[in-house]
Amino acid sequence: MAKFQKGSSVSKVFNNSRFGGNANPSIHIGLGILVAFFFFSGWIASKNIQTLQQNTVLVTRTHETLTALRDVLSVFKDAETGQRGYLLTGDENYLAPYNKALADIEENLVTLEELTEYNMTQRDSLAILKNHIGKKLAELEATINIRRTEGFQPALALVKNGEGRAEMDAIRRILSTMEGTEQLVRNERISDMQRAYRTTAVHIILTSIVGLILAVVAFILIRRAINARARQNWLQKGEAALAKATVGDQTPETLGENILRFFADYLHIQAGAFYV
Template sequence: MSANDASADLQKLRSSLVEPLAMAAVIFVLVVSGVVALRNFRELQENRLKVQHTSRVLAALREVEAAVMDAESRQRGFLITANESYIEPFNEAIRRANTSLSSITSITRNDPNQQQSLDELRTLIGERIDELKHVLSVRVSQGAEAAQLELTADAEKRTMERIHSKTNAMRQIENDVLAAREKAAAHSYRSGQTTSVLSTAIGLILVGGVLYLLERNRRKAEHAAMALRVTRERLQLALDAAELGSWNINPANQHLIGDQQFCKIFGFSEDECTYQRAIDALHPDDRSAVETAIAESTRMNDPAPYRIEYRVVHPDGTVLWVLAQGAANFTGKGNQRRLSSFDGTVVDITERKRQEQRLLESEQAALAASRSKSEFLANMSHEIRTPMAAILGYADVLLGHLKDPDNRNCVQVIKRNGQHLLELINDILDLSRIEAGKLEVEIESVSLPQLVADLQSLMQVRADAKKLDFRAVFTSKVP
């Protein structure tokens, strides 16, 4: 290995280690910053929760006071009007007061001082509720004047003032705690702010490296995109050379993407290329078959290969034959299997269809000519065969009258050649029937006496030659 090669390998090794080391440094700094930020966040969160705890206690105290005062207001409304509609809001206010007391009990369960004050507050509120209920019962049973006297007596007890005094004392304790907790929260905020500044400074230092990595990756992506674009251009050139149009269907929204050749075959521009537009361009007689083929090719279980020939109708009325082929692509397995895309190609096969039609017409014409030939041979063979039988018959008769050997030999030659010719005619007749694929029987009106006489004249010679008795006998009148 040369020194240049070693240097190049070392340079490649360094280049390959730069990005991992930079990423490792970024991750390390992020982890450290995250740990510190998490600690500050936890402290800030704890202080925030403590502040919220104090705020909840204060809100619950306000709710207790408001509920008791609401109960007093509903009681006075009933005392003045004796309207039963005040009773339910009165009871609801009492329930709210009890609920608020329970909430304070739960919130301050870890504070013995507040729990002691809460017990005293609960006793005072219970006394005040009993007073309110007592006055209501007096109003119902003894009337408004008696209730007024009871109300005056309750006012002298000053129970509500003691409730306000107790809640103010509890509120002051919570305000003191709130001030301390807000101070701790401010300290946590300043600590977090300092950490954020340091993290930002370190982050700014790393930004240059990150930007460098991003720029290098961007350039790599550009090179990869350029290579992909070149590959696509070559593929498009191959498709154009083969006059193939490519298409892609997104099954989620039936979005169709077709290239220039696809749009040309379907007779619309690329801006008009939509799934519904392509379906509308199909010949009405082929539309159902195409939709069925698409459904069978995109089903989840055992999709069929997509290959179909159909017609496309252009806006000007031109009809083209198209061969479409494609395949469905799926992602996932089992119940998670989903159709991701449906892709394929189309090609104009109109000229091929025309050639097929011309070949079919030529084939049909050839078959028709063959049938005509067969029919001609059958007819001619039949026409020749009939007189040939008579010739052979009379040759036999002639042999019976000739005594000269030379003459008899000549007649024998005629007879042998005639029989050979008759066999050839029979073979031709059989072949013509086979080519025609049927044996035709013609039905026509004939004279029965004449037909019998013709048959007798043809066969009588052979019968006489073989010394057979040949007669035609009619048992009834011949029509």
């Protein structure tokens, strides 16, 4: 009689069959790389979005500064229009644009102070501008008061002395310089924003390509791991079934027949034996 011993060379047939193998441990590494990649990509995308937002705010701030500078000149034109109308007619109604301009100029200067807070060059120019604005407003007020108290000719004489024109020319010159400086800042900020857009676009494309490749690799690794686990389960089930088929005292002929029948059924193969 012969008894089949568990762990004998017969059970090793499973390890040599096409179903043998172990699970692939690299699946954990692959998934770790995939997660790390998308985490890093998300961080880069967040930084790019922050850069775009900052550049958008800065470009908007520059546009607002340019608008405020142009508004100062426009308001002064309104003030001069009101002054001239009153000087010619003596009618207080003509001072409406002048009176409105006084309030608007003050508001525009406050706006410019806020918008140029972090630009020292513009802050220095603004300080000089405010000095000339003060002198020009004083000249406008003086001519209006003289026209009101002394008449047209004395007021006209004050206008002709050229002080008001000199101050207005200085205001125009400073506003033009500040506008030119702000245009340079605007162009630089727009260039930064365009670079940020290009960087974001390239990042999205590269992330999509690399992410797709990593996803495919992860899929392959996962599938291999699943197949390896299935093979391992198949092996364990086969060993248990083989042990059951060979348990007990059996003659060599019976044992051989049972083993052969088991492998033929379990491996789905055809087998035969020759007896001499």
